[in-house]
Ligand SMILES: NC(=O)C1=CN([C@@H]2O[C@H](COP(=O)(O)OP(=O)(O)OC[C@H]3O[C@@H](n4cnc5c(N)ncnc54)[C@H](O)[C@@H]3O)[C@@H](O)[C@H]2O)C=CC1
């Protein structure tokens with residue numbers, strides 16, 4: 160059965176680009192979201208999130224009548240679920256959004272439909288989702304009971320696009336396709352081939368779930384290695400950036416970059432899904448999370464030490480000393496402040512520092528609420544002129560463009576090796 164109507168459930172950073180990609184290939188796409196503002200914005204041909212080039216694709220698709228958004232699920236040939244999968248409590252996966260998305264489409268499911276879970280999920284989630292659907296639709300057969308002959312096909316197809324490059328990677332990346340049966344995989348591959356230039360690589364749903372978690376855990380563990388090195392080097396009086404540059408000259412060594420910690424809502428979250436399901440085995444993955452989560456506290460202590468040294472030297476008062484934090488985003492050259500270690504560090508500093516805390520973030524126009532009370536958003540030049548202690552948190556291009564010899568301050572805590 161071909162796909163005339165495709166419905167994407169959850170129109171955020173993943174769902175909206177995916178919906179727009181199908182619509183740009185002249186498929187009728189109905190995007191569903193519980194957020195009325197998102198739905199209204201999309202129906203106006205605009206977007207409610209920041210991602211390069213997404214606005215143009217959405218505008219064209221909406222104007223051409225291929226994409227519309229709604230809060231009400233509709234009958235479709237294929238459903239792609241891209242709702243949040245955060246953690247709760249002691250880093251346990253929270254599957255409530257996936258459950259309610261499944262419950263919302265169950266009444267409109269028709270024989271022959273394909274349901275794909277795209278949300279990053281613990282192993283076994285796709286089978287669980289199929290159970291939820293089956294319980295609500297006893298009139299239809301599902302792969303867990305009927306195998307290849309099922310009325311409904313179900314697959315897990317994780318997304319691996321890099322924020323900031325979504326519109327390119329969505330089309331070009333290879334895609335892991337984890338069907339609950341080979342027929343489910345074949346239909347899911349057929350669906351993605353509508354816009355995909357990368358390859359569809361077929362496996363089962365549990366392996367596909369683990370594959371997504373593995374990719375992000377691999378990166379987290381490798382960043383933790385770099386972050387651990389930065390702590391060791393600080394104690395040993397070694398420049399960690401030079402050290403990594405030298406070590407990476409080895410043909411089989413490729414160390415990532417240390418920083419203020421790991422941010423965003425994926426790499427700092429997904430490894431916990433492996434730990435939650437495999438607490439005894441996932442020792443390295445847990446430790447990597449702890450190393451990366453510990454880095455903001457270490458940076459905060461470095462800033463405290465720099466302030467103490469600066470005051471000891473100048474004999475000045477803490478309340479007269481200005482600290483400038485450079486960058487708030489969770490990584491360079493974006494405006495996304497969610498789960499950002501730079502934000503966390505700035506907030507910690509502003510909490511204990513009795514003098515002014517200046518913030519430079521070229522990608523925003525207003526400080527987030529949490530910082531409005533005791534921080535001040537200033538320009539790069541103003542911060543460089545006024546501050547006594549500099550804290551480099553994000554290697555935005557604007558900061559890298561400032562030559563190190565133009566930075567006069569003696570007290571610099573540089574988590575990205577930009578000026579030190
Ligand atoms: N953002 C990223 O870079 C990547 C995210 N992922 C994964 O994709 C999934 C979605 O992430 P994002 O798009 O970033 O989240 P998001 O928060 O940007 O968007 C999720 C959307 O789902 C909507 N929603 C929540 N419950 C709903 C329901 N029951 N029915 C309809 N809509 C509902 C929300 O209102 C929101 O608009 C997560 O599992 C995430 O881990 C995977 C790869 C990359």
Ligand SMILES: CC(=O)N[C@@H]1[C@@H](OP(=O)(O)OP(=O)(O)OC[C@H]2O[C@@H](n3ccc(=O)[nH]c3=O)[C@H](O)[C@@H]2O)O[C@H](C(=O)O)[C@@H](O)[C@@H]1O
Nearest residue numbers: 319320321374375378415416418421422423425426489490
């Ligand atoms: C394995 C992998 O590269 N996963 C990607 C990742 O996107 P995300 O933007 O979160 O990743 P990122 O660029 O590594 O940044 C994560 C965090 O790690 C930090 N970071 C990154 C690289 C590095 O050498 N050092 C470092 O400290 C960044 O500053 C940031 O705070 O997670 C995405 C996701 O799953 O949401 C995934 O789709 C992307 O492909």
